[in-house]
Amino acid sequence: MTDFLVQHQTLLRFGAFAGLLVMFSLLEALFERKARSAKRLQRWPGAFGLFVVGGVVSRLLVAGITVGAAGWASAHHVGLLNWAQPLAPLFAWMIAIVALDLAIWAQHLAMHAVPVLWRLHRVHHSDIDIDAMTAIRFHPIEIVLSLLYKAAIIAALGAPVGAVILYEITLNAMALFNHANLRLPPWLDRLLRAFIVTPDFHRVHHSVEMAETNSNYGNLLSFWDRLFGQYRAEPKAGHARMTIGLEAFRDRHDLLALMIQPFKNALR
Template identity: 40%
Template sequence: MYEALTSAWASVFYAAVILFALAELLVPAREASRALDRRWSTNIALYLLNMLLHRFLGPLAAIAIGYGALAGEVGLSVWLNAPAWLAVAVGILVLDLWKYVEHRLMHGIPLLWRVHMVHHSDTEVDFTTAERHHPLEVVVGTIGFIAVTVAFGIPPLAVALYALTATIVAVFSHANIQIAGAVDRPLRWLVVTPAVHNVHHSAERVETDSNFGLMMTLWDRLFGTYTPDSPETAARRQLGLEYFREARAGWLDRVLLQPFVPASLLRPERRVEVPGNGRATQPPAE
Protein backbone atom coordinates (compact mmCIF):
# COMPACT_ATOMS: atom_id res chain seq x y z
CA MET A 1 0.00 0.00 0.00
CA TYR A 2 2.87 2.38 0.83
CA GLU A 3 4.32 2.01 -2.68
CA ALA A 4 0.90 2.65 -4.25
CA LEU A 5 0.37 5.80 -2.18
CA THR A 6 3.87 7.05 -2.98
CA SER A 7 3.33 6.62 -6.71
CA ALA A 8 -0.05 8.34 -6.42
CA TRP A 9 1.48 11.53 -4.95
CA ALA A 10 2.07 13.22 -8.30
CA SER A 11 -1.45 12.44 -9.49
CA VAL A 12 -2.95 13.79 -6.27
CA PHE A 13 -0.82 16.94 -6.41
CA TYR A 14 -1.63 17.83 -10.01
CA ALA A 15 -5.31 17.01 -9.53
CA ALA A 16 -5.41 19.36 -6.52
CA VAL A 17 -3.65 22.10 -8.50
CA ILE A 18 -6.13 21.85 -11.37
CA LEU A 19 -9.13 21.73 -9.02
CA PHE A 20 -8.15 24.77 -6.98
CA ALA A 21 -6.95 26.73 -10.01
CA LEU A 22 -10.41 26.32 -11.51
CA ALA A 23 -12.00 27.26 -8.19
CA GLU A 24 -9.96 30.48 -8.14
CA LEU A 25 -11.39 31.39 -11.53
CA LEU A 26 -14.96 30.69 -10.45
CA VAL A 27 -15.08 31.96 -6.85
CA PRO A 28 -12.03 34.15 -6.09
CA ALA A 29 -11.80 35.65 -2.62
CA ARG A 30 -9.62 38.58 -3.76
CA GLU A 31 -8.98 40.31 -7.05
CA ALA A 32 -5.39 39.88 -8.17
CA SER A 33 -3.56 43.20 -8.35
CA ARG A 34 -0.34 41.97 -9.91
CA ALA A 35 0.38 40.33 -13.24
CA LEU A 36 -0.02 36.59 -12.90
CA ASP A 37 2.65 35.78 -15.46
CA ARG A 38 5.48 37.22 -13.33
CA ARG A 39 4.30 35.68 -10.07
CA TRP A 40 3.41 32.34 -11.54
CA SER A 41 6.63 32.05 -13.54
CA THR A 42 8.68 32.62 -10.36
CA ASN A 43 6.61 30.28 -8.20
CA ILE A 44 6.56 27.53 -10.82
CA ALA A 45 10.30 27.92 -11.40
CA LEU A 46 10.90 27.48 -7.66
CA TYR A 47 8.70 24.38 -7.72
CA LEU A 48 10.73 22.90 -10.57
CA LEU A 49 14.04 23.71 -8.86
CA ASN A 50 12.84 22.07 -5.68
CA MET A 51 11.60 19.02 -7.56
CA LEU A 52 15.13 18.55 -8.91
CA LEU A 53 16.45 18.93 -5.38
CA HIS A 54 14.02 16.29 -4.14
CA ARG A 55 15.52 13.84 -6.62
CA PHE A 56 18.80 14.08 -4.72
CA LEU A 57 17.19 14.09 -1.28
CA GLY A 58 14.69 11.36 -2.12
CA PRO A 59 17.04 8.42 -1.47
CA LEU A 60 17.80 9.77 2.02
CA ALA A 61 14.09 10.07 2.75
CA ALA A 62 13.49 6.53 1.46
CA ILE A 63 16.19 5.19 3.79
CA ALA A 64 14.62 6.99 6.74
CA ILE A 65 11.15 5.70 5.92
CA GLY A 66 12.57 2.21 5.50
CA TYR A 67 14.18 2.53 8.90
CA GLY A 68 10.80 3.44 10.32
CA ALA A 69 9.40 0.23 8.87
CA LEU A 70 12.17 -1.87 10.39
CA ALA A 71 12.33 -0.13 13.74
CA GLY A 72 10.71 -2.98 15.58
CA GLU A 73 12.63 -2.10 18.74
CA VAL A 74 11.92 1.63 18.78
CA GLY A 75 8.96 2.22 16.46
CA LEU A 76 5.63 3.74 17.44
CA SER A 77 3.89 0.35 17.33
CA VAL A 78 6.23 -0.97 20.05
CA TRP A 79 6.19 2.19 22.15
CA LEU A 80 2.42 2.38 22.10
CA ASN A 81 1.91 -1.37 22.36
CA ALA A 82 -0.94 -0.68 19.97
CA PRO A 83 -2.30 -2.06 16.69
CA ALA A 84 -0.81 -0.86 13.44
CA TRP A 85 -3.72 1.43 12.58
CA LEU A 86 -3.27 3.38 15.83
CA ALA A 87 0.48 3.70 15.22
CA VAL A 88 -0.31 5.14 11.77
CA ALA A 89 -2.79 7.63 13.24
CA VAL A 90 -0.35 8.75 15.93
CA GLY A 91 2.42 8.95 13.34
CA ILE A 92 0.35 11.37 11.26
CA LEU A 93 -0.27 13.51 14.35
CA VAL A 94 3.44 13.51 15.21
CA LEU A 95 4.39 14.61 11.69
CA ASP A 96 1.83 17.40 11.65
CA LEU A 97 2.94 18.56 15.10
CA TRP A 98 6.53 18.62 13.86
CA LYS A 99 5.58 20.74 10.84
CA TYR A 100 3.89 23.17 13.24
CA VAL A 101 7.01 23.33 15.42
CA GLU A 102 9.26 23.67 12.37
CA HIS A 103 7.12 26.53 11.06
CA ARG A 104 7.39 28.39 14.38
CA LEU A 105 11.15 27.90 14.34
CA MET A 106 11.27 29.30 10.80
CA HIS A 107 9.68 32.48 12.10
CA GLY A 108 11.49 32.64 15.43
CA ILE A 109 15.12 31.99 14.43
CA PRO A 110 16.55 34.83 12.29
CA LEU A 111 18.74 32.54 10.17
CA LEU A 112 15.80 30.27 9.34
CA TRP A 113 13.49 33.25 8.75
CA ARG A 114 15.85 34.45 6.03
CA VAL A 115 15.13 31.39 3.90
CA HIS A 116 11.46 31.15 4.89
CA MET A 117 10.68 34.78 4.08
CA VAL A 118 10.82 33.87 0.38
CA HIS A 119 7.48 32.15 0.93
CA HIS A 120 6.07 35.29 2.56
CA SER A 121 7.48 37.71 0.00
CA ASP A 122 4.69 36.80 -2.42
CA THR A 123 2.46 39.87 -2.31
CA GLU A 124 -0.48 37.86 -3.59
CA VAL A 125 -1.48 34.43 -2.31
CA ASP A 126 -2.92 31.73 -4.51
CA PHE A 127 -2.45 28.03 -5.22
CA THR A 128 1.05 28.63 -6.67
CA THR A 129 2.23 30.18 -3.40
CA ALA A 130 2.01 26.74 -1.81
CA GLU A 131 5.15 25.78 -3.77
CA ARG A 132 7.02 29.07 -3.32
CA HIS A 133 9.92 27.92 -1.13
CA HIS A 134 13.61 28.69 -1.32
CA PRO A 135 15.72 25.57 -2.04
CA LEU A 136 17.56 26.10 1.25
CA GLU A 137 14.26 25.80 3.09
CA VAL A 138 13.53 22.56 1.26
CA VAL A 139 16.87 21.15 2.45
CA VAL A 140 16.25 22.18 6.06
CA GLY A 141 12.68 20.88 5.98
CA THR A 142 13.69 17.52 4.50
CA ILE A 143 16.42 16.99 7.09
CA GLY A 144 13.98 17.76 9.90
CA PHE A 145 11.33 15.47 8.45
CA ILE A 146 13.84 12.63 8.12
CA ALA A 147 15.07 13.15 11.68
CA VAL A 148 11.56 12.98 13.14
CA THR A 149 10.69 9.93 11.04
CA VAL A 150 13.78 8.09 12.28
CA ALA A 151 13.56 9.25 15.90
CA PHE A 152 9.95 8.10 16.33
CA GLY A 153 10.06 5.10 14.01
CA ILE A 154 7.01 6.43 12.17
CA PRO A 155 5.42 3.75 9.96
CA PRO A 156 5.89 4.25 6.19
CA LEU A 157 2.12 4.18 5.69
CA ALA A 158 1.75 7.14 8.05
CA VAL A 159 4.43 9.06 6.12
CA ALA A 160 2.75 8.35 2.79
CA LEU A 161 -0.75 9.22 4.01
CA TYR A 162 0.50 12.41 5.62
CA ALA A 163 2.37 13.47 2.48
CA LEU A 164 -0.75 12.94 0.37
CA THR A 165 -3.12 14.72 2.74
CA ALA A 166 -0.77 17.60 3.59
CA THR A 167 -0.17 18.20 -0.13
CA ILE A 168 -3.88 18.66 -0.78
CA VAL A 169 -4.40 20.86 2.29
CA ALA A 170 -1.37 23.04 1.48
CA VAL A 171 -2.63 23.83 -2.02
CA PHE A 172 -6.16 24.31 -0.66
CA SER A 173 -5.12 26.64 2.18
CA HIS A 174 -3.18 28.92 -0.18
CA ALA A 175 -5.87 28.99 -2.86
CA ASN A 176 -7.55 32.32 -3.50
CA ILE A 177 -11.08 30.98 -3.17
CA GLN A 178 -14.15 32.22 -1.36
CA ILE A 179 -15.80 29.71 0.97
CA ALA A 180 -19.14 30.46 2.60
CA GLY A 181 -18.89 31.09 6.33
CA ALA A 182 -21.38 28.33 7.09
CA VAL A 183 -18.91 25.88 5.50
CA ASP A 184 -15.65 27.51 6.54
CA ARG A 185 -16.41 27.84 10.27
CA PRO A 186 -16.88 24.14 11.00
CA LEU A 187 -14.21 23.11 8.47
CA ARG A 188 -11.51 25.23 10.14
CA TRP A 189 -11.89 23.17 13.31
CA LEU A 190 -10.46 20.26 11.32
CA VAL A 191 -8.09 21.67 8.71
CA VAL A 192 -6.39 24.90 7.73
CA THR A 193 -8.74 26.74 5.36
CA PRO A 194 -7.79 29.61 3.00
CA ALA A 195 -9.32 32.15 5.41
CA VAL A 196 -7.21 30.81 8.29
CA HIS A 197 -3.96 30.73 6.33
CA ASN A 198 -4.61 34.11 4.74
CA VAL A 199 -4.06 35.60 8.21
CA HIS A 200 -0.60 34.03 8.32
CA HIS A 201 0.39 35.77 5.08
CA SER A 202 -0.55 39.20 6.42
CA ALA A 203 1.94 42.08 6.28
CA GLU A 204 1.19 42.70 9.97
CA ARG A 205 3.64 40.89 12.21
CA VAL A 206 1.07 40.08 14.89
CA GLU A 207 -0.93 38.15 12.29
CA THR A 208 2.05 36.66 10.44
CA ASP A 209 3.34 35.13 13.66
CA SER A 210 0.16 33.10 14.11
CA ASN A 211 -1.74 30.27 12.40
CA PHE A 212 1.39 28.17 11.84
CA GLY A 213 -0.38 24.85 11.25
CA LEU A 214 0.22 23.06 7.96
CA MET A 215 -2.68 20.64 7.95
CA MET A 216 -4.64 20.97 11.20
CA THR A 217 -5.56 24.02 13.27
CA LEU A 218 -5.39 21.84 16.39
CA TRP A 219 -1.84 22.86 17.27
CA ASP A 220 -2.44 26.61 16.95
CA ARG A 221 -5.50 26.33 19.16
CA LEU A 222 -3.65 24.16 21.68
CA PHE A 223 -0.55 26.36 21.92
CA GLY A 224 -2.26 29.75 21.74
CA THR A 225 -1.10 30.86 18.30
CA TYR A 226 -4.48 30.77 16.59
CA THR A 227 -5.85 34.05 15.19
CA PRO A 228 -9.44 33.97 13.90
CA ASP A 229 -10.42 35.76 10.72
CA SER A 230 -13.49 37.67 9.63
CA PRO A 231 -14.68 39.10 6.31
CA GLU A 232 -14.06 42.62 7.67
CA THR A 233 -10.40 42.05 8.57
CA ALA A 234 -9.80 40.02 5.41
CA ALA A 235 -11.08 42.85 3.22
CA ARG A 236 -8.50 45.34 4.51
CA ARG A 237 -5.59 42.94 4.98
CA GLN A 238 -2.39 43.55 2.99
CA LEU A 239 -0.43 40.43 2.11
CA GLY A 240 3.28 39.83 1.75
CA LEU A 241 6.35 41.61 3.11
CA GLU A 242 6.61 45.39 3.02
CA TYR A 243 10.22 45.35 1.83
CA PHE A 244 9.69 43.15 -1.22
CA ARG A 245 6.96 45.01 -3.12
CA GLU A 246 8.79 46.40 -6.13
CA ALA A 247 7.91 44.44 -9.28
CA ARG A 248 11.56 43.56 -9.94
CA ALA A 249 11.75 41.92 -6.48
CA GLY A 250 9.43 39.17 -7.73
CA TRP A 251 11.77 37.93 -10.45
CA LEU A 252 13.35 34.53 -9.85
CA ASP A 253 16.94 35.79 -9.54
CA ARG A 254 15.96 38.37 -6.90
CA VAL A 255 13.81 35.85 -5.03
CA LEU A 256 16.71 33.41 -4.81
CA LEU A 257 18.88 36.20 -3.39
CA GLN A 258 16.36 37.40 -0.80
CA PRO A 259 17.89 35.37 2.08
CA PHE A 260 21.15 37.27 1.56
CA VAL A 261 19.77 40.82 1.71
CA PRO A 262 21.69 42.70 4.49
CA ALA A 263 19.83 42.58 7.80
CA SER A 264 20.27 46.34 8.21
CA LEU A 265 17.84 46.83 5.34
CA LEU A 266 15.14 44.67 6.90
CA ARG A 267 14.49 46.55 10.14
CA PRO A 268 10.95 47.76 10.89
CA GLU A 269 12.10 51.10 12.30
CA ARG A 270 13.89 52.11 9.10
CA ARG A 271 12.43 53.03 5.73
CA VAL A 272 15.31 52.53 3.35
CA GLU A 273 15.45 51.71 -0.31
CA VAL A 274 16.49 48.11 -0.85
CA PRO A 275 18.17 47.88 -4.26
CA GLY A 276 15.62 46.21 -6.50
CA ASN A 277 13.47 45.17 -3.57
CA GLY A 278 11.19 48.08 -2.64
CA ARG A 279 11.11 49.69 0.79
CA ALA A 280 11.84 48.11 4.13
CA THR A 281 9.08 48.79 6.64
CA GLN A 282 7.89 45.91 8.80
CA PRO A 283 9.24 42.37 8.67
CA PRO A 284 7.21 39.68 10.44
CA ALA A 285 10.23 38.24 12.21
CA GLU A 286 13.79 39.20 12.98
Protein backbone atom coordinates in the same frame (compact mmCIF):
# COMPACT_ATOMS: atom_id res chain seq x y z
CA MET B 1 -2.53 -0.58 1.91
CA THR B 2 1.15 0.04 2.63
CA ASP B 3 2.25 -2.01 -0.38
CA PHE B 4 -0.13 -0.07 -2.63
CA LEU B 5 1.13 3.29 -1.35
CA VAL B 6 4.78 2.28 -1.72
CA GLN B 7 4.34 0.84 -5.22
CA HIS B 8 2.33 3.78 -6.54
CA GLN B 9 3.63 6.65 -4.42
CA THR B 10 5.17 8.61 -7.31
CA LEU B 11 1.96 8.48 -9.34
CA LEU B 12 -0.18 9.26 -6.29
CA ARG B 13 1.98 12.19 -5.21
CA PHE B 14 2.24 13.74 -8.65
CA GLY B 15 -1.33 13.00 -9.67
CA ALA B 16 -2.85 14.45 -6.51
CA PHE B 17 -0.59 17.49 -6.54
CA ALA B 18 -0.95 18.35 -10.24
CA GLY B 19 -4.67 17.64 -10.30
CA LEU B 20 -5.40 19.74 -7.23
CA LEU B 21 -3.15 22.59 -8.38
CA VAL B 22 -5.12 22.84 -11.62
CA MET B 23 -8.47 22.38 -9.86
CA PHE B 24 -7.87 25.06 -7.22
CA SER B 25 -6.46 27.48 -9.79
CA LEU B 26 -9.66 27.11 -11.81
CA LEU B 27 -11.89 27.39 -8.74
CA GLU B 28 -10.10 30.60 -7.75
CA ALA B 29 -11.32 32.19 -10.96
CA LEU B 30 -14.91 31.28 -10.11
CA PHE B 31 -14.95 31.84 -6.34
CA GLU B 32 -12.27 34.46 -5.72
CA ARG B 33 -12.00 35.55 -2.08
CA LYS B 34 -9.67 38.53 -2.42
CA ALA B 35 -8.92 40.76 -5.41
CA ARG B 36 -5.41 40.29 -6.76
CA SER B 37 -2.86 43.09 -6.45
CA ALA B 38 -0.64 41.78 -9.25
CA LYS B 39 -0.98 39.84 -12.49
CA ARG B 40 -0.41 36.11 -12.32
CA LEU B 41 2.40 36.38 -14.88
CA GLN B 42 4.27 38.65 -12.49
CA ARG B 43 4.26 35.99 -9.75
CA TRP B 44 3.68 32.51 -11.12
CA PRO B 45 6.82 31.98 -13.27
CA GLY B 46 9.12 32.68 -10.31
CA ALA B 47 7.13 30.38 -8.03
CA PHE B 48 7.14 27.60 -10.62
CA GLY B 49 10.87 28.12 -11.17
CA LEU B 50 11.50 27.66 -7.44
CA PHE B 51 9.38 24.51 -7.52
CA VAL B 52 11.48 23.04 -10.35
CA VAL B 53 14.83 24.01 -8.81
CA GLY B 54 13.73 22.74 -5.41
CA GLY B 55 12.60 19.45 -6.91
CA VAL B 56 15.90 18.93 -8.74
CA VAL B 57 18.05 19.88 -5.74
CA SER B 58 16.09 17.71 -3.31
CA ARG B 59 16.26 14.72 -5.66
CA LEU B 60 20.01 15.14 -6.06
CA LEU B 61 20.70 15.55 -2.34
CA VAL B 62 17.98 13.83 -0.34
CA ALA B 63 15.86 11.75 -2.72
CA GLY B 64 13.41 9.50 -0.87
CA ILE B 65 14.79 10.46 2.52
CA THR B 66 11.47 10.56 4.39
CA VAL B 67 10.16 7.19 3.23
CA GLY B 68 13.70 5.84 3.54
CA ALA B 69 13.85 6.98 7.17
CA ALA B 70 10.57 5.19 7.91
CA GLY B 71 11.81 2.01 6.23
CA TRP B 72 15.13 2.16 8.09
CA ALA B 73 13.39 2.67 11.44
CA SER B 74 11.11 -0.29 10.80
CA ALA B 75 13.95 -2.56 9.66
CA HIS B 76 16.11 -1.70 12.67
CA HIS B 77 13.24 -1.52 15.19
CA VAL B 78 14.02 2.12 15.97
CA GLY B 79 11.59 4.79 17.14
CA LEU B 80 8.83 5.21 19.69
CA LEU B 81 6.08 3.47 17.75
CA ASN B 82 8.31 0.48 16.99
CA TRP B 83 9.28 0.18 20.65
CA ALA B 84 5.62 0.39 21.71
CA GLN B 85 4.64 -2.72 19.76
CA PRO B 86 2.27 -4.38 19.52
CA LEU B 87 0.08 -1.53 18.33
CA ALA B 88 -2.87 -1.94 16.01
CA PRO B 89 -1.69 -0.69 12.59
CA LEU B 90 -4.53 1.81 12.29
CA PHE B 91 -3.75 3.22 15.74
CA ALA B 92 -0.05 3.50 14.89
CA TRP B 93 -0.89 5.32 11.66
CA MET B 94 -3.17 7.77 13.48
CA ILE B 95 -0.55 8.53 16.12
CA ALA B 96 2.12 8.98 13.45
CA ILE B 97 0.04 11.40 11.37
CA VAL B 98 -0.95 13.55 14.36
CA ALA B 99 2.62 13.55 15.72
CA LEU B 100 4.08 14.45 12.33
CA ASP B 101 1.64 17.31 11.99
CA LEU B 102 2.68 18.65 15.40
CA ALA B 103 6.34 18.39 14.36
CA ILE B 104 5.67 20.31 11.14
CA TRP B 105 3.76 22.95 13.13
CA ALA B 106 6.80 23.35 15.43
CA GLN B 107 9.10 23.58 12.42
CA HIS B 108 6.92 26.32 10.93
CA LEU B 109 7.06 28.25 14.19
CA ALA B 110 10.87 27.92 14.20
CA MET B 111 11.08 29.21 10.62
CA HIS B 112 9.58 32.46 11.89
CA ALA B 113 11.36 32.63 15.26
CA VAL B 114 14.96 31.87 14.21
CA PRO B 115 16.43 34.73 12.12
CA VAL B 116 18.56 32.61 9.79
CA LEU B 117 15.60 30.32 9.08
CA TRP B 118 13.29 33.29 8.56
CA ARG B 119 15.62 34.54 5.81
CA LEU B 120 14.79 31.36 3.91
CA HIS B 121 11.11 31.20 4.79
CA ARG B 122 10.41 34.84 3.93
CA VAL B 123 10.75 33.86 0.25
CA HIS B 124 7.41 32.13 0.72
CA HIS B 125 5.91 35.08 2.61
CA SER B 126 7.10 37.73 0.16
CA ASP B 127 4.40 36.75 -2.35
CA ILE B 128 2.17 39.82 -2.69
CA ASP B 129 -0.92 37.72 -3.38
CA ILE B 130 -1.84 34.34 -1.97
CA ASP B 131 -3.23 31.58 -4.14
CA ALA B 132 -2.57 27.91 -4.89
CA MET B 133 0.75 28.76 -6.57
CA THR B 134 2.01 30.30 -3.32
CA ALA B 135 2.02 26.75 -1.94
CA ILE B 136 5.02 25.86 -4.14
CA ARG B 137 6.97 29.08 -3.53
CA PHE B 138 9.73 27.80 -1.22
CA HIS B 139 13.48 28.33 -1.42
CA PRO B 140 15.40 25.12 -2.31
CA ILE B 141 17.53 25.37 0.84
CA GLU B 142 14.39 25.46 2.98
CA ILE B 143 13.05 22.43 1.12
CA VAL B 144 16.21 20.40 1.80
CA LEU B 145 16.34 21.44 5.47
CA SER B 146 12.66 20.59 5.87
CA LEU B 147 13.18 17.12 4.41
CA LEU B 148 16.16 16.45 6.69
CA TYR B 149 14.16 17.60 9.73
CA LYS B 150 11.16 15.51 8.73
CA ALA B 151 13.32 12.43 8.19
CA ALA B 152 14.82 12.80 11.67
CA ILE B 153 11.36 13.10 13.23
CA ILE B 154 10.09 10.10 11.26
CA ALA B 155 13.02 7.95 12.43
CA ALA B 156 12.68 9.06 16.07
CA LEU B 157 8.95 8.40 15.96
CA GLY B 158 9.25 5.10 14.11
CA ALA B 159 6.42 6.20 11.82
CA PRO B 160 5.06 3.46 9.53
CA VAL B 161 6.07 3.80 5.88
CA GLY B 162 2.47 3.91 4.68
CA ALA B 163 1.54 6.60 7.21
CA VAL B 164 4.45 8.75 6.03
CA ILE B 165 3.41 8.52 2.38
CA LEU B 166 -0.24 9.19 3.22
CA TYR B 167 0.65 12.17 5.41
CA GLU B 168 2.90 13.72 2.76
CA ILE B 169 0.25 13.38 0.07
CA THR B 170 -2.35 14.87 2.42
CA LEU B 171 -0.03 17.67 3.53
CA ASN B 172 0.68 18.70 -0.07
CA ALA B 173 -3.02 18.63 -0.88
CA MET B 174 -3.81 20.73 2.18
CA ALA B 175 -1.09 23.25 1.31
CA LEU B 176 -2.75 23.83 -2.06
CA PHE B 177 -6.18 24.09 -0.43
CA ASN B 178 -5.30 26.46 2.40
CA HIS B 179 -3.26 28.77 0.14
CA ALA B 180 -6.03 28.91 -2.46
CA ASN B 181 -7.74 32.25 -3.00
CA LEU B 182 -11.12 30.63 -2.44
CA ARG B 183 -14.30 32.07 -0.99
CA LEU B 184 -15.98 29.45 1.18
CA PRO B 185 -19.46 29.95 2.67
CA PRO B 186 -18.99 31.25 6.24
CA TRP B 187 -20.79 28.25 7.74
CA LEU B 188 -18.51 25.85 5.86
CA ASP B 189 -15.36 27.71 6.90
CA ARG B 190 -16.47 27.62 10.55
CA LEU B 191 -17.19 23.92 10.34
CA LEU B 192 -13.94 23.00 8.61
CA ARG B 193 -11.62 25.20 10.66
CA ALA B 194 -12.70 23.41 13.82
CA PHE B 195 -10.58 20.53 12.51
CA ILE B 196 -8.41 21.58 9.56
CA VAL B 197 -6.70 24.68 8.20
CA THR B 198 -8.93 26.58 5.76
CA PRO B 199 -7.97 29.30 3.24
CA ASP B 200 -9.31 32.08 5.50
CA PHE B 201 -7.51 30.56 8.50
CA HIS B 202 -4.17 30.50 6.69
CA ARG B 203 -4.54 33.81 4.83
CA VAL B 204 -4.18 35.63 8.16
CA HIS B 205 -0.68 34.13 8.38
CA HIS B 206 0.29 35.86 5.11
CA SER B 207 -0.67 39.34 6.31
CA VAL B 208 1.86 42.16 6.00
CA GLU B 209 1.17 42.90 9.69
CA MET B 210 3.85 40.95 11.55
CA ALA B 211 1.62 40.23 14.55
CA GLU B 212 -0.67 38.40 12.12
CA THR B 213 2.18 36.83 10.16
CA ASN B 214 3.38 35.33 13.43
CA SER B 215 0.16 33.42 14.03
CA ASN B 216 -1.83 30.54 12.54
CA TYR B 217 1.11 28.22 11.83
CA GLY B 218 -1.06 25.16 11.21
CA ASN B 219 -0.64 23.07 8.08
CA LEU B 220 -3.19 20.28 8.31
CA LEU B 221 -4.84 20.22 11.75
CA SER B 222 -6.07 23.56 13.06
CA PHE B 223 -6.05 22.94 16.80
CA TRP B 224 -2.29 23.31 17.38
CA ASP B 225 -2.55 27.10 17.14
CA ARG B 226 -5.42 27.20 19.61
CA LEU B 227 -3.61 24.83 21.95
CA PHE B 228 -0.39 26.88 21.97
CA GLY B 229 -1.99 30.34 21.88
CA GLN B 230 -1.04 31.24 18.30
CA TYR B 231 -4.54 31.47 16.80
CA ARG B 232 -6.05 34.58 15.19
CA ALA B 233 -9.55 34.22 13.81
CA GLU B 234 -9.47 37.12 11.33
CA PRO B 235 -7.06 39.78 10.04
CA LYS B 236 -7.60 43.19 11.64
CA ALA B 237 -8.29 44.83 8.27
CA GLY B 238 -10.57 42.05 7.08
CA HIS B 239 -9.80 39.60 4.27
CA ALA B 240 -10.89 41.92 1.46
CA ARG B 241 -8.75 44.87 2.61
CA MET B 242 -5.75 43.15 4.19
CA THR B 243 -2.34 43.46 2.52
CA ILE B 244 -0.51 40.25 1.67
CA GLY B 245 3.27 39.82 1.74
CA LEU B 246 6.23 41.66 3.26
CA GLU B 247 6.95 45.38 3.14
CA ALA B 248 10.61 44.86 2.21
CA PHE B 249 9.99 42.64 -0.85
CA ARG B 250 7.19 43.86 -3.08
CA ASP B 251 8.78 44.49 -6.47
CA ARG B 252 10.63 41.55 -8.00
CA HIS B 253 9.23 38.02 -8.07
CA ASP B 254 11.37 36.45 -10.80
CA LEU B 255 13.37 33.29 -10.10
CA LEU B 256 16.73 35.04 -9.67
CA ALA B 257 15.29 37.55 -7.19
CA LEU B 258 13.70 34.76 -5.16
CA MET B 259 16.86 32.64 -5.17
CA ILE B 260 19.06 35.45 -3.82
CA GLN B 261 16.47 36.97 -1.47
CA PRO B 262 17.68 35.09 1.67
CA PHE B 263 21.09 36.70 1.25
CA LYS B 264 19.72 40.25 1.10
CA ASN B 265 19.71 42.40 4.21
CA ALA B 266 16.20 43.27 5.34
CA LEU B 267 14.74 43.33 8.82
CA ARG B 268 11.61 41.38 7.91
